[in-house]
Amino acid sequence: MSRPAAFPFDAKIPEGPLDAKWDLYQREMKLVSPANKRKKSVIVVGTGLAGASAAASLGELGYRVLNFCIQDSPRRAHSVAAQGGINAAKNYQNDGDSVWRLFHDTIKGGDYRAREANVYRLAQVSTRIIDQCAAQGVPFNREYGGTLANRSFGGAQVSRTFYARGQTGQQLLLGAYSALMRQVDEGTVSLYPRREMLDLVVIDGVARGIVCRNLVTGQIERYAADAVVLATGGYSTVFFLSTNAVNCNATAIWRCHKRGALFANPCFTQIHPTCLPQAGPTQSKLTLMSESLRNDGRVWVPKRKGDDRAPADIPEDERDYYLERIYPAFGNLVPRDIASRAAKRMCDDGFGVGPSKYSVYLDFGEAIGRLGRDKIAERYGNLFHMYEEITDDDPYATPMRIYPAPHYTMGGLWVDYNLMSTIPGLHVLGEANFSDHGANRLGASALMQGLADGYFVVPSTLGHYLASAKLDPVDTDHPEFVAAETGVRDLTARLLGVQGKKTVREYHWELGRILWDDVGMSRNAKGLEEALGSIRALREDFWKNVRVIGPDDEFNKGLEFAGRVADFFELGELMARDALQREESCGGHFRDEHQTQEGEALRDDENFAFVGAWEWKGGDTDPVLHKESLAFENVTLSQRSYK
Amino acid sequence: MNVNLLIWRQDGPDQPGRMAPYTVADVSPDMSILEMLDILNEQLTARGERPVEFDSDCREGICGACGLVINGVAHGPRSACTTCELRMRSFRDGETIAIEPWRANGFPIIRDLVVDRSAFDRIITAGGYISVNTGEAPDANSVPIGKVAAELAMDSAACIGCGACVAACPNASASLFTAAKIAQFARLPQGQLERHRRALRMVEQMDAEGFGDCSNHGECEAVCPKAISIETIAIMRREYLRATVKSA
Ligand SMILES: Cc1cc2nc3c(=O)[nH]c(=O)nc-3n(C[C@H](O)[C@H](O)[C@H](O)COP(=O)(O)OP(=O)(O)OC[C@H]3O[C@@H](n4cnc5c(N)ncnc54)[C@H](O)[C@@H]3O)c2cc1C
Numbered sequence: 005m006s007r008p009a010a011f012p013f014d015a016k017i018p019e020g021p022l023d024a025k026w027d028l029y030q031r032e033m034k035l036v037s038p039a040n041k042r043k044k045s046v047i048v049v050g051t052g053l054a055g056a057s058a059a060a061s062l063g064e065l066g067y068r069v070l071n072f073c074i075q076d077s078p079r080r081a082h083s084v085a086a087q088g089g090i091n092a093a094k095n096y097q098n099d100g101d102s103v104w105r106l107f108h109d110t111i112k113g114g115d116y117r118a119r120e121a122n123v124y125r126l127a128q129v130s131t132r133i134i135d136q137c138a139a140q141g142v143p144f145n146r147e148y149g150g151t152l153a154n155r156s157f158g159g160a161q162v163s164r165t166f167y168a169r170g171q172t173g174q175q176l177l178l179g180a181y182s183a184l185m186r187q188v189d190e191g192t193v194s195l196y197p198r199r200e201m202l203d204l205v206v207i208d209g210v211a212r213g214i215v216c217r218n219l220v221t222g223q224i225e226r227y228a229a230d231a232v233v234l235a236t237g238g239y240s241t242v243f244f245l246s247t248n249a250v251n252c253n254a255t256a257i258w259r260c261h262k263r264g265a266l267f268a269n270p271c272f273t274q275i276h277p278t279c280l281p282q283a284g285p286t287q288s289k290l291t292l293m294s295e296s297l298r299n300d301g302r303v304w305v306p307k308r309k310g311d312d313r314a315p316a317d318i319p320e321d322e323r324d325y326y327l328e329r330i331y332p333a334f335g336n337l338v339p340r341d342i343a344s345r346a347a348k349r350m351c352d353d354g355f356g357v358g359p360s361k362y363s364v365y366l367d368f369g370e371a372i373g374r375l376g377r378d379k380i381a382e383r384y385g386n387l388f389h390m391y392e393e394i395t396d397d398d399p400y401a402t403p404m405r406i407y408p409a410p411h412y413t414m415g416g417l418w419v420d421y422n423l424m425s426t427i428p429g430l431h432v433l434g435e436a437n438f439s440d441h442g443a444n445r446l447g448a449s450a451l452m453q454g455l456a457d458g459y460f461v462v463p464s465t466l467g468h469y470l471a472s473a474k475l476d477p478v479d480t481d482h483p484e485f486v487a488a489e490t491g492v493r494d495l496t497a498r499l500l501g502v503q504g505k506k507t508v509r510e511y512h513w514e515l516g517r518i519l520w521d522d523v524g525m526s527r528n529a530k531g532l533e534e535a536l537g538s539i540r541a542l543r544e545d546f547w548k549n550v551r552v553i554g555p556d557d558e559f560n561k562g563l564e565f566a567g568r569v570a571d572f573f574e575l576g577e578l579m580a581r582d583a584l585q586r587e588e589s590c591g592g593h594f595r596d597e598h599q600t601q602e603g604e605a606l607r608d609d610e611n612f613a614f615v616g617a618w619e620w621k622g623g624d625t626d627p628v629l630h631k632e633s634l635a636f637e638n639v640t641l642s643q644r645s646y647k
Numbered sequence: 648m649n650v651n652l653l654i655w656r657q658d659g660p661d662q663p664g665r666m667a668p669y670t671v672a673d674v675s676p677d678m679s680i681l682e683m684l685d686i687l688n689e690q691l692t693a694r695g696e697r698p699v700e701f702d703s704d705c706r707e708g709i710c711g712a713c714g715l716v717i718n719g720v721a722h723g724p725r726s727a728c729t730t731c732e733l734r735m736r737s738f739r740d741g742e743t744i745a746i747e748p749w750r751a752n753g754f755p756i757i758r759d760l761v762v763d764r765s766a767f768d769r770i771i772t773a774g775g776y777i778s779v780n781t782g783e784a785p786d787a788n789s790v791p792i793g794k795v796a797a798e799l800a801m802d803s804a805a806c807i808g809c810g811a812c813v814a815a816c817p818n819a820s821a822s823l824f825t826a827a828k829i830a831q832f833a834r835l836p837q838g839q840l841e842r843h844r845r846a847l848r849m850v851e852q853m854d855a856e857g858f859g860d861c862s863n864h865g866e867c868e869a870v871c872p873k874a875i876s877i878e879t880i881a882i883m884r885r886e887y888l889r890a891t892v893k894s895a
C-alpha cells in the first residue's frame with residue numbers, strides 16, 4: 005500500500021485522557037462576555053432537535069439568533085416523528101450502565117468507524133439531556149414510584165432508553181420548541197419559518213450568511229451573521245422511499261459541500277429493519293415501526309419456503325425465529341444493520357411472506373399472552389394504531405409484516421471536535437453531520453446526539469469560535485451575497501426552463517430505485533460501477549426533459565422539490581463512489597465481496613479505519629477523497645459479535 | 648377504484664376561490680388520500696397545469712402539517728385519524744369527495760389548501776413553556792412525578808398542533824389547542840411556578856389572534872386526531888379563573 009496523503013484538516017481533538025478531554029477543553033475555551041454576546045448574531049438553519057435546542061440555548065446565552073425552517077412551524081421538524089426513545093447513561097436501573105458502557109456500545113455499534121473523543125463526550129453529556137428535558141415538562145413514561153421508566157434498544161444489554169409512549173421525538177421536540185419559543189418571547193431569537201436555505205455565503209473564506217427562498221412569496225432573501233449553524237437533518241429521502249418526512253432533503257448540506265465543506269462517509273446509510281413493506285410507485289413514503297417493538301415482538305418466517313398459510317395456521321415448530329436462532333445473546337435486539345440484512349437474506353432465500361414475499365413477521369402473540377393486551381397497548385398503543393390505519397390489519401390479533409427501509413444517514417458534513425465544518429464559521433449539528441455513529445447508528449442515539457450537539461456542545465464551541473475569530477461586519481449588499489443570489493436565481497430559471505415531459509417525482513423514483521438496488525443493503529463493485537453510470541445518465545436526462553410548473557415568485561412546492569432532486573443526483577453519485585472506494589464491509593455498508601463465512605460484515609481495519617471525506621471539485625472534475633485516520637486508543641477493535 | 652374530486656382552488660390570500668372538479672382513476676384502496684392527491688398532481692403537471700398545493704410532511708400522523716376538510720369534516724370520516732393517515736378504502740368507488748382547506752379567521756389561506764397557522768406559534772410564545780435555561784436542571788429523578796399525573800400530562804401533550812379543532816368549531820375557537828398546553832403543564836410539578844401567568848397570557852393571545860369563544864359544541868374533540876378530551880378546556884377555564892382571582 006502506498007502511504008496515504010496526510011489529512012489536510014485538524015479534527016482538533018483535545019489532549020488528555022479520554023474521560024477528561026471535554027472538561028479540560030472547556031476550561032481552556034475562550035468566552036464571549038455577556039455584553040458582547042448581544043452584538044453577535046448566529047444563523048441557525050433547522051428547528052429539529054439539534055436546531056431548536058441550539059437556537060434556544062444560544063438565545064439564552066444572549067446571542068442574537070435567526071432560526072430558519074422549511075415547515076410552517078418549528079414544531080413540525082422531522083424529529084417530531086421519532087418514536088422509540090432516547091438513550092442516556094443514567095444507570096437508573098442499576099443494571100451496570102455507565103458513561104463508559106454507552107460510549108463502548110456506540111463505538112462498537114458503529115463498527116469502529118467513529119472518533120473516540122466525540123463519542124465519549126456524547127455519552128458524557130447524555131445524562132444532562134434527560135435532566136433538561138424533564139425540567140421542561142417532557143412527560144416521560146414513569147414507574148408507579150414516580151421515577152423515570154426505561155426500555156431496551158438494539159445493540160445494548162442494559163436498559164437505558166427513556167421514552168414518552170411511542171412519541172418520544174414529538175415530546176422532546178416540543179420541549180426544545182417551547183424553550184425556543186420562550187426565547188422568541190424574550191426577543192433573542194427571530195423565527196423564519198417557510199424558508200428554504202439555498203446557498204451559503206462565504207466571505208474571505210468564512211461562513212457569513214445564507215440565501216433563502218421564502219416559500220410563501222417565492223422571494224429570494226439574504227441574511228448575514230457572524231456564524232452559521234446547520235442542523236438540517238439527514239438525506240435518506242435520496243432513496244425516494246424512506247421513513248423520513250417528505251420535506252427532508254440534502255439541499256442545505258449539499259450546497260455547503262459545493263462551497264467547500266467536506267462530505268464525510270456519504271455511503272454510510274442505515275436501513276431500518278422494522279418498517280412497513282414497499283408496495284409500489286404510488287407510495288409516498290415508508291412507515292417505521294419503532295425498534296422498541298423488538299423488546300416484545302419476535303421476528304419469524306415460516307421454516308418452509310413459500311409457505312403461504314395464514315400466520316395463525318403455522319404451528320410453533322414450523323416457525324423460524326431466525327434472529328433468536330442465529331444471535332442467541334442479543335436475539336431480537338441485535339443492531340439494525342444485522343437485523344436488516346438477516347431479513348433480506350431470509351427473503352432472498354425464499355422464506356419471505358406477504359404478497360411480494362418481501363416481508364417477515366413481527367409477532368406480539370407471546371408478549372400479549374405473557375403481559376396482557378393492556379400492558380402492550382400502554383407500551384405501543386399508538387404504533388399499533390398507526391399500523392392498523394395503514395394496513396387494515398389488527399396487530400393485536402395477527403403479526404405485523406415488516407421489511408427494512410432507508411431510515412437514517414450516518415454520513416454528513418465533516419466536522420471537527422468543535423462541530424465546525426471545513427468552512428470556518430459553519431457548524432453542523434445533528435443528523436446533518438457525520439460525527440458520532442460511525443458506520444451504523446444504534447437505536448435511540450440520534451435524539452441523544454441532536455440534543456447533545458444543540459444543548460451542550462455548540463453553545464460552548466461556538467462561543468470559543470466567536471471569541472477567537474476576527475470578524476469584520478458584513479452586510480447583505482456584499483458581492484458574495486449578490487453572487488450567491490444570482491446563482492440561486494439561475495438554477496431556478498434552468499429548472500423552469502427545461503419544460504420537458506417527465507415529472508420530478510418520476511426522476512426521483514428512478515434515482516431511488518437505482519440507489520436501493522445497488523447502493524442499498526448490500527453493494528458490490530459491479531453494481532456500484534453501473535449505478536454511477538445510470539445515475540449520471542439519469543441526471544443528464546433530468547436536465548433535458550424534466551417538467552417543472554412555474555412561476556418562481558409564488559407558493560410552489562413543485563419547484564421546491566425540483567431543486568432538492570437536482571441535488572440528490574449529485575449526492576447519489578457521491579454515495580456510490582464512496583461505497584465503491586470502501587473495499588470492506590462495516591456496519592450499514594455491506595460489500596458482497598467482503599463477508600465472513602457466516603455472511604457477516606468483514607471489516608478491514610488495516611486499510612479502512614478512516615473517515616472518508618470528499619472534496620467537491622466542480623461537477624466536471626471528480627471529487628477528491630481525503631482520509632482522516634481513526635486512532636483507537638481506548639477500545640480494542642474486534643469483530644462485532646452479537647451471538 | 649375511481650374517484651371524483653371537488654377541490655378548493657385559490658391563487659392567493661386575497662383572491663377568490665372556487666371548487667374545481669377532477670377525476671382520478673385507478674386509485675388503490677391502500678393509498679392514503681394524500682398519495683391520491685400526489686397522483687392527481689402528477690397528472691396536472693403532465694398537462695402543464697398548476698398542481699394543487701397542500702401541506703404535509705411526516706405522512707404518519709405526528710407532525711400536524713396536513714389538514715384538509717374532507718366531505719365537510721376536518722381530517723375526514725375516521726375518528727382519531729389525521730388526513731395523511733386516511734386511506735382510500737374509507738371511500739366508495741365512484742364517490743365524489745369534496746376537499747377544502749381549514750377555514751377560520753385565525754388561519755388565512757395562503758394558496759389552495761394551504762393555510763397560515765402561525766397564530767398557534769404566537770400562542771405558545773405567550774407562555775407555553777417552562778422557564779429553565781439549558782444546564783440549570785436538577786437530576787431528572789429528583790422530582791418524582793406519579794405515573795397517573797405523567798400519563799394525564801402526556802394525554803394533553805400529544806397535541807400535534809394541526810388546527811383541526813379550530814376548523815371544526817362553529818366559532819373557530821382555538822380553545823382545545825391552547826388548553827392542551829396549559830393542562831399539560833398544570834399537571835406537572837415543574838409547571839406550577841408560572842401557572843397563573845401562563846394561563847392569563849396564553850388565553851389573551853388566543854383571543855387577540857381572532858379565534859372565537861368556546862361554547863361547548865364538542866366538535867373539536869370529535870375531530871381531534873389525538874382524541875384530546877374537551878375536559879381539557881374545563882381545566883383551562885379553571886386555570887384562567889384562578890389566575891384572574893390571584894392577579895386581581
Ligand atoms: C420515523 C423515524 C423514527 C425515529 N425514531 C428515533 C428514535 O426513536 N430515537 C432516535 O434516537 N432517533 C430516531 N430517529 C432518528 C431521528 O429522529 C433523527 O435523526 C433526528 O430527529 C434528526 O434531528 P435533526 O435535528 O438533526 O434534524 P431534523 O429533525 O430532520 O430537522 C431538520 C430541520 O432542518 C430544516 N431544514 C432542512 N433543510 C433546510 C433548508 N434547506 N432550509 C431551511 N431549513 C431546512 C427542517 O425544516 C427542519 O427544521 C427516527 C427517525 C425517523 C425517520
Ligand code: FES
Nearest residue numbers: 704706711713731
Ligand atoms: S403529514 Fe404529518 S400529520 Fe399528516
